[in-house]
Amino acid sequence: MIHNILFINILSMAIWHLTCFLLCVYLNPKHFNYKKQRYQAKAWEQNGKWYANNLKIKAWKDKLPQHIGKNGFSKARMTHISIDYLNEFIFETCRAEWNHSYNCLFVVVTLIISPLGIGLFFVFLTLIINLPFIAIQRYNRFRLIAAKEKLIRINNKNSKQKAT
Numbered sequence: 504m505i506h507n508i509l510f511i512n513i514l515s516m517a518i519w520h521l522t523c524f525l526l527c528v529y530l531n532p533k534h535f536n537y538k539k540q541r542y543q544a545k546a547w548e549q550n551g552k553w554y555a556n557n558l559k560i561k562a563w564k565d566k567l568p569q570h571i572g573k574n575g576f577s578k579a580r581m582t583h584i585s586i587d588y589l590n591e592f593i594f595e596t597c598r599a600e601w602n603h604s605y606n607c608l609f610v611v612v613t614l615i616i617s618p619l620g621i622g623l624f625f626v627f628l629t630l631i632i633n634l635p636f637i638a639i640q641r642y643n644r645f646r647l648i649a650a651k652e653k654l655i656r657i658n659n660k661n662s663k664q665k666a667t
Contacts, residue, residue: 505621512613512625519609527602535597537644542597544645551645554638564639570599586658589651593644600640603633 527535536542544550554560606629613625 508617508621512617512621515612515616516609516625516629519612520606523602523605526605527598532594535594535601537593537597537648539597542600542644544641548641548645550649551642554642558638560638560642563635564642567635567639584650584654586651586654589647589654593647593651596640596644596647600637600644603636603640606633607637 547553609629610626613629614622616622617625
């Protein structure tokens with residue numbers, strides 16, 4: 504009996520996560536616009552400083568795996584920093600955050616289909632798997648947006664100097 508419940512939860516979790524992943528790959532890119540309210544910094548996040556100060560994110564963020572699909576985006580292949588590169592990186596942080604956020608909704612499913620103890624275990628598992636990645640995406644995005652704005656200012660300054 505308990506094996507069946509565990510199997511159903513594991514299968515449901517796998518299907519849920521795969522569905523969220525496929526949705527984030529095939530959804531219209533406008534869903535991942537960093538200017539949307541859901542991707543904006545909250546006051547408590549202090550443009551990412553909260554993650555650095557309270558979660559010590561710099562110490563562990565690069566130790567977690569990152570998904571890179573076939574011909575996918577990877578920060579490891581960066582050869583130079585450009586506005587286009589930063590825009591692509593910012594877009595990918597939004598898409599990854601969306602994916603992991605919707606993965607977290609699985610907690611509702613597991614609490615409905617499971618006895619309380621098993622349900623709470625899968626709630627914990629779902630959150631421990633996804634929340635760190637959400638934090639990383641948000642932390643990185645705030646830093647990338649700041650870098651993009653700085654690069655735009657530098658480019659504008661250089662353009663004005665060349666024009667004179």
